[in-house]
Amino acid sequence: MSMSRGSNGAERLVVIGGDAAGMSAASQARRLKGPGELEIVAFERGHFTSYSACGIPYWVGDEVSDRDELIARTPQEHRSRGIDLRLRTEVTEIDVEGGRVRARDVDSGAESWTAYDKLVIATGARPIRPDLPGIDALGVHGVQTLDDGQDLLDTLTGTRGRRAVVVGAGYIGVEMAEALINRGFQVTVVNRGREPMSTLDPDMGRLVHRAMEGMGITMVNDAEVTKLHMGEDGRVRAVATADAEYPADVVVLGIGVRPETALAKAAGLPLGEHGGLLTDLAMRVRGHENIWAGGDCVEVLDLVSGRERHIALGTHANKHGQIIGANVGGGYATFPGVVGTAVSKVCDLEIARTGLREKDARRAGLQFETVTIESTSRARYYPSASPMTVKMLAERRTGRLLGVQIVGREGAGKRVDIAAVALTAGMTVEQMTALDLGYAPPFSPVWDPVLVAARKAAGKVSRGAP
Amino acid sequence: MSMSRGSNGAERLVVIGGDAAGMSAASQARRLKGPGELEIVAFERGHFTSYSACGIPYWVGDEVSDRDELIARTPQEHRSRGIDLRLRTEVTEIDVEGGRVRARDVDSGAESWTAYDKLVIATGARPIRPDLPGIDALGVHGVQTLDDGQDLLDTLTGTRGRRAVVVGAGYIGVEMAEALINRGFQVTVVNRGREPMSTLDPDMGRLVHRAMEGMGITMVNDAEVTKLHMGEDGRVRAVATADAEYPADVVVLGIGVRPETALAKAAGLPLGEHGGLLTDLAMRVRGHENIWAGGDCVEVLDLVSGRERHIALGTHANKHGQIIGANVGGGYATFPGVVGTAVSKVCDLEIARTGLREKDARRAGLQFETVTIESTSRARYYPSASPMTVKMLAERRTGRLLGVQIVGREGAGKRVDIAAVALTAGMTVEQMTALDLGYAPPFSPVWDPVLVAARKAAGKVSRGAP
Missing domain, CATH: 3.50.50.60 (FAD/NAD(P)-binding domain)
Incomplete structure (x- = not known):
């Protein structure tokens, strides 16, 4: 050796x-x-x-x-x-x-x-690049490397058209939608799933969908891209699905890696x-x-x-x-694993998750209760308190926290860290109700939204059938 | 029964x-x-x-x-x-x-x-109300109840003077300093301790001190109030310490409860x-x-x-x-205790702590290592990333997290929740280095500031003498 x-x-x-x-x-x-x-x-x-x-x-x-x-x-x-x-x-x-x-x-x-x-x-x-007719047209971009980013920027600044289609509505897709909005494009997001952000359960993805529409983004769900139409100049002209065609001066692929x-x-x-x-x-x-x-x-x-x-x-x-x-280098360190935390935003909408979605939990053989609550990022009466939705999954019988999803505005996303640490520690939702989290009116309601969800989940688990 | x-x-x-x-x-x-x-x-x-x-x-x-x-x-x-x-x-x-x-x-x-x-x-x-000469002068206010708040507001709107003295530099003191600044007062905070926010170690309190001065607040430390001077109209005129006298049209007592x-x-x-x-x-x-x-x-x-x-x-x-x-009501619930989390702000400065300060740890018979790191609330390159300082205490030998103190701007304060949950779970700082916290450039550097502190603390504990 x-x-x-x-x-x-x-x-x-x-x-x-x-x-x-x-x-x-x-x-x-x-x-x-x-x-x-x-x-x-x-x-x-x-x-x-x-x-x-x-x-x-x-x-x-x-x-x-x-x-x-x-x-x-x-x-x-x-x-x-x-x-x-x-x-x-x-x-x-x-x-x-x-x-x-x-x-x-x-x-x-x-x-x-x-x-x-x-x-x-x-x-x-490597980014997934589906083998579609027209995929190699000019103006079709991935965004994996700095070189990709530069190529895309060259297209954005070089084209007079203002219609952009983003394929995929995961993290990269929604972040690119925001970027293109910022660059003054009309943005359509074509998404294979029922709702954007398939890293969330569909009921939470639905909140993202509505918010994106509110930002002027056209959201097309349940739609598989079948073809990219190219003009005679070799540039992309439109994105086709089974049902429709979306004109495009630029296409960004954000399907995943x-x-x-x-x-x-x-x-x-x-x-x-x-x-x-x-x-x-x-x-x-x-x-x-x-x-x-x-x-x-x-x-x-x-x-x-x-x-x-x-x-x-x-x-x-x-x-x-x-x-x-x-x-x-001769030292010692280990990586114990992940709990699946992710946070993202599209314009002022913050999106976060950690742990398991419903389908992950089922696939893992777990039975669980779910709760969804509405709360605010700051004390209700404090200026700029903004609404947020927290969904929580807890295991039946043990009450162990299984996952949290959050959709809201400023101050919503990083709250997922509370749940990420609790998951790592194997806490039950009942234990979470007693967490001593930072409270002052500019920072949180007197019950932090994550605690409100934990209380509701604990109640549901304890009332649950044996 | x-x-x-x-x-x-x-x-x-x-x-x-x-x-x-x-x-x-x-x-x-x-x-x-x-x-x-x-x-x-x-x-x-x-x-x-x-x-x-x-x-x-x-x-x-x-x-x-x-x-x-x-x-x-x-x-x-x-x-x-x-x-x-x-x-x-x-x-x-x-x-x-x-x-x-x-x-x-x-x-x-x-x-x-x-x-x-x-x-x-x-x-x-009940608020501590020191038995000082002049303490009952008009214009001297506590802020414990809604009635207290109304009385203070009446004084603020009724007086033409614009000089306010806040006695005490804990949470209530600094929050009232902000409130009085917002109301257009010149604010002097008279504080018995070495630095404001005695709920932090003095080195972290020093950061609060400097920031408050930057906001135009006059911070007087190491100063015990000896007397409140009253005018012939029965209204407070000045706050006296052993060394100096601070003119005051209104005095707010924020000494604690x-x-x-x-x-x-x-x-x-x-x-x-x-x-x-x-x-x-x-x-x-x-x-x-x-x-x-x-x-x-x-x-x-x-x-x-x-x-x-x-x-x-x-x-x-x-x-x-x-x-x-x-x-x-015939149910069952318990309160296991606290880890001592608190968060506050003065203008745009966020101040948070959880667990033990150095003197608390010594008093509890614990030996520990401390580290202090500088990081940013978002990826360094992301707009509005703001600096934050994190201090962390970890027990010698076990490496168990003992406490965290944070001073920074927007996005700093609620990060203390990460440490609050880790404390509750009894995690070591080494375990914390692997925490799967929410990361995206608008939310955090690739190593969250709390993880940067945990890594440094873990290194110090592992290098420590036996």
Whole structure:
């Protein structure tokens, strides 16, 4: 195991992927081990490192003026910390047996092998791009990378048309709808599901639907895109579904992402049912002593359902990187799993969830009670108190909290953290009713909305049939 | 025990005190038992019921225009629910042995005895009013009750002077400073402690101090008021300390409150070291089968230090009332204790704490590490991301979270809830580093500020001496 592929007897760590997970791992490992002990080579096929993909909608929406603000650490900064970073270099093969990776210079096409003692796979996710007629038309954009964002911005500023169609109504879809509204476009969102935000139960998604309509967004649900119409200039002209056609000067695809694990699959590494790499709690690829993986290319344990999920989210990727770096660097850290927390907004509407939706709970074999309550973000009488809706799921008999969904205005979204911590701790809704949360009229009603829901849920569980 | 003092064989519940705890108890008991089973008599010496004393600063500061908005439930509403509410009626004696209370009509002076089967004591707290020369001058105001608030408003609108002195720099003091600034006064806050907000450690209080000065508030620390100077018209003219004199057209006392337990003490009921009633977990007065107490007149168990504290806060009072009402009404509920969460603001500065300060932890016999970090409320690049400071205490060896203090701008204060839930669950700071909190650029940096503090604290604990 300690063949020391690096120079002068140092071990060599190879990192595949230069964004959050990969470069956090590299940086943390470097903090723990100097260049004399550990050589670090990182391959990144794009131009950028350590950037906030989650920030792209706000850059496109002109709330963040400069692309570079999204970059947490530049290639130069990484190199100055003793990381041999190779941009525009794509890893094309992992030779697990031989302990080496083959990389290709994207520009020259030159290929070469690099041996590793330890390997970190942080290849991220790729956006789902349905194989539809017209999908390659000009003006059809994904928003996964900074390059994607720049291409989209070029289209937005280059077109005189003002009609935008967003395909997909999940986080990226609604955030892009906001961005396009901010850029002065008329926005139609075409959504396959019953309601937008399928990460919520449909009754909560319905609230998002209504609010989006109130913002002037045209929301088309239960609609599958069948074709993209192209003009003679090769530019997109319209988005077609089975029932209708929506004129479009620009189309944004926000359908979701899948783990980018083709390399790992070809190398015979273990993948889960969602196509993500499977790791142990130390983020080590299962069955492989010297390979770690993290970020959008892995599956994570959902602590509430006890099953693996794929969640592409920068905050997890950063944690994974930190943990991998600690373990690679000779320390010790673990990632126990997630509870499925997510927060987003569309204009002034805040949307949050944690834990299980009704269908997740059923799939996990759980029986549960649900309650939905209306409350306000501040004391009812305090200026700018805004309404919010909280839905809560609690397990039958045990009363254990299973999930919370929140839709509201300013002050609604981050309240989900209360439930996220309670879920992590395995609290019952009855225990939650006694939580000592921050109260003052500018911050909360005397019963915080989450507590109002917990009280109602506790009552329902205790009255429930045996 | 079931002598049935009420009419027609119904039990009689007597409630002393018509604000949050008392009337919540009465209302909850009424929900569970109809008038045929339970007669409810409630005595309130003032004019109002169920109002938000915490809202008074915002009414005085003209953010809430109408006093009645602070009233959650009027006397008429309580009566319509079958509660025999007697306003302007002060209970002057509890005869525990005889199971009765003596009450006096405040206006007529007439006294009479009322027998009870069950008694709820919710006498609240009274503001500390130091016995200083000039304390009874016109223009010197407390802000405990709605009547106090009205008196203060009358002074503010009646005086041409624009100089206000606030005595005390705790929650009420800083909130009143904001209210007076809003009313166009020049505000001086005279504070006995080293820094304002003694509910924080002095290093965090120092941040509040600087911010208040930035708002144009004159902050005088380490200063004990010795005298209030009065003009020939009987109106306050200045506030004197040992070193200086501060001209004042109005003085607001915000020194704090003590449990109002003179009645309980005279009746031989058990009081704790802070002068509050001592109860069991069901909020029953210790050693008394048929007497409950809750709200600002009781001491509560601090779950972190394991000791009793006195905390006057509407959110606790409401919970106590709910719990007492459930128990009195034949249900079952308990109040496990508090972790000491509080949040407040002065203008746009948000101030929050939960758990133990350094001196609380030392007093509890705990050894600990502290860390303080700077972060932002949203992703650094997102518009209106504002700086915040988080201080965290973690126990040596176990790494258990002991307390968090936060000072920042918009979005800082309610983050304390994350720590409040983690404290309740007994989490270690290492466990906290893995918390799955809501992340999106408009809501949080990729590492939430509380997680940044937890990571630093975890590192310090693990590096600590054995």
